[in-house]
Amino acid sequence: MIRSASLAMAAVAAAIALGWQGQAQAAGFDCRKAHTQVEKLICATPKLSRLDDEMARLYQAVEGETRGTDGETGEVSDSFGKDQTHWRETVRDKCGDAGCIERAYVARIGQVKKDWASALGEGQ
Numbered sequence: 735m736i737r738s739a740s741l742a743m744a745a746v747a748a749a750i751a752l753g754w755q756g757q758a759q760a761a762g763f764d765c766r767k768a769h770t771q772v773e774k775l776i777c778a779t780p781k782l783s784r785l786d787d788e789m790a791r792l793y794q795a796v797e798g799e800t801r802g803t804d805g806e807t808g809e810v811s812d813s814f815g816k817d818q819t820h821w822r823e824t825v826r827d828k829c830g831d832a833g834c835i836e837r838a839y840v841a842r843i844g845q846v847k848k849d850w851a852s853a854l855g856e857g858q
Contacts, residue, residue, distance in 0.1 A: 762790040772827050772835060779832050785839035792843060793818060796850045814850070 763786075765777035776782040796814050821842055829835045847854065 762786045762793070770827060772829055775832055775835060779835075782832060782835055782839070785836065785843070788843055789839060789846075792846050792850075792854070795854050796846070799854070 763773060765773075768774045768777050776786050793814075800814065821838075825842070826835060826838045829838055
């Protein structure tokens with residue numbers, strides 16, 4: 735009973751804080767349509783929203799450079815898009831708190847920068 739009362743008080747405090755700060759906007763999705771707990775947490779937490787913005791910029795840069803085609807064969811193949819969806823569903827969306835989401839984004843952003851350095855113009 736004490737735990738549920740504490741959780742309720744935390745939820746009220748978070749709602750009040752959101753009302754004072756306004757809702758953060760994540761670039762990867764529309765916060766007005768956030769429906770999962772992870773998406774709501776990203777929208778409510780400025781640091782997570784900034785990480786989502788950075789991930790969205792990286793995604794757009796890679797997609798803009800590769801145009802969803804294989805660089806060697808020219809075949810239409812959005813391997814990065816598929817990989818991104820897989821990461822979101824199996825890593826980010828499995829998180830239960832802001833710390834986990836932050837670690838997931840930091841690791842993913844670092845990996846994307848490493849793996850796609852040439853597409854991002856960082857390996858030249």
